[in-house]
Amino acid sequence: QVQMVESGGGVVQPGTSLxxxxxxxxxxxxxxxLHWVRQAPGGGLEWVALTTPAGSYIHYxxxxxxxxxxxxxxxxxxxxxQMNSLRSEDTAVYYCAKESESFDIWGQGTMVTVSS
Amino acid sequence: QAGxxxxxxxxKDLRQTATLTCxxxxxxxxxxxxxxxxxxxxxxxxxxxxxxxxxxxxxSERFSASRSGNTASLTISGLQPEDEADYYCxxxxxxxxxxxxxxxxxxxxx
Numbered sequence: 001q002v003q004m005v006e007s008g009g010g011v012v013q014p015g016t017s018l019x020x021x022x023x024x025x026x027x028x029x030x031x032x033x034l035h036w037v038r039q040a041p042g043g044g045l046e047w048v049a050l051t052t053p054a055g056s057y058i059h060y061x062x063x064x065x066x067x068x069x070x071x072x073x074x075x076x077x078x079x080x081x082q083m084n085s086l087r088s089e090d091t092a093v094y095y096c097a098k099e100s101e102s103f104d105i106w107g108q109g110t111m112v113t114v115s116s
Numbered sequence: 117q118a119g120x121x122x123x124x125x126x127x128k129d130l131r132q133t134a135t136l137t138c139x140x141x142x143x144x145x146x147x148x149x150x151x152x153x154x155x156x157x158x159x160x161x162x163x164x165x166x167x168x169x170x171x172x173x174x175x176s177e178r179f180s181a182s183r184s185g186n187t188a189s190l191t192i193s194g195l196q197p198e199d200e201a202d203y204y205c206x207x208x209x210x211x212x213x214x215x216x217x218x219x220x221x222x223x224x225x226x
Contacts, residue, residue, distance in 0.1 A: 035215070037161075045153075045161065045204050047215035059213050095160055102151035102166035102206065104173075109160055 002026035002105050004079075004096050009110030016086055022079040022096030022107055029077040030054070033099035036070060036081045038092035039109075048094070049081065064090075086114045120145065120205050122218035129226045132195050136221045138188040138205030144216055148208045150188035152181055155202045155220075164190065164203075192223070200225045 008020040020036070036048040049060045049070040058070060069082040079096050093109040121139040128134040138150055149168040153161040163172040165181040168188060178193045188207075192199055205218040 037217075044202075044220040045155075045206070045217045047206070047217060050215065061214055101170065102163055102172075103153065103161070104163045104166075106160040106162070 002098075004098060004105055004107035006094065006096050006107040006110040009094065009112045011113045011115060012086055013116050014087055014114055017082070017084045018086060018112060020081040020083065020094055020096075020110060020112070022081075024077045024079065024096075024098065027098065027105075029072070030074040033057075034070075034072060034079045035097045035099060035103060036068075036079075037095045037097055037103070037106075038090075038112075039095070040089075040092045043092075046092070050099075051079070083112070086112075088114050090114050119216050120150070120207060120218035122203075122205060122221045124219065125222045125224065127224040127226055128195055130195055130197070133191060133193045134195055134199075134223060136190045136192075136203050136223065138190075138218050140186050140188075140207055140209075140216070142186060143211040144186075144207040144209040145183065145188050145205075146186040147210055149183055150181070150205045150207045152179075152188075152190045153204045153206065155204065157201075161204065195225045197225055199223060 004024045006022045033052045051058045051070045067085045071080045095109045096107045097103040098105040151166040152164040155161040168183040202220045204220045209216045
């Protein structure tokens, strides 16, 4: 069964850091582009970051560039998102997604709340 | 990063046909095509189609996608109650080197 499971969300104060994880199963992890996409409460989808197999191709949305880092550990089938200098506007459900032509497999999401 | 333009809401009667639109530019929709995703409240998005008219695995033939220039469209025929959801388009933007999403269209089935 192909699935992706996120973890690591929580409530944090502005300016602090958090690391999200996404464990994948049921497919060859290292063969696909992997993304983080977020959705603010009541809002739409916002693409956050992308990494391709072997990390050869990494891109970020302007809104997180310089603060967030995407990485993958192929030996653990795990995707990460290191989030630093968090802001209130980063509050959202964070989804990981696998790319095969497009975002074909999504996790259930993990909620990140940035609040003082 | 500029997103794709979608109407905020569309309402149609049961068993009718709804067509949702998504307008971008020559760097995204007009170049790479668009994907469509469906999201029911409280659930993650689900891929419906990719690169304009390729239906994703397991998706009903009632869903069909197309593109004309910089505008992509999703047509849902024979509307059912379970089709009531938010629909998003997305595309790779070659000038931004980023994926962009539309703001989403809330489809109401009356």
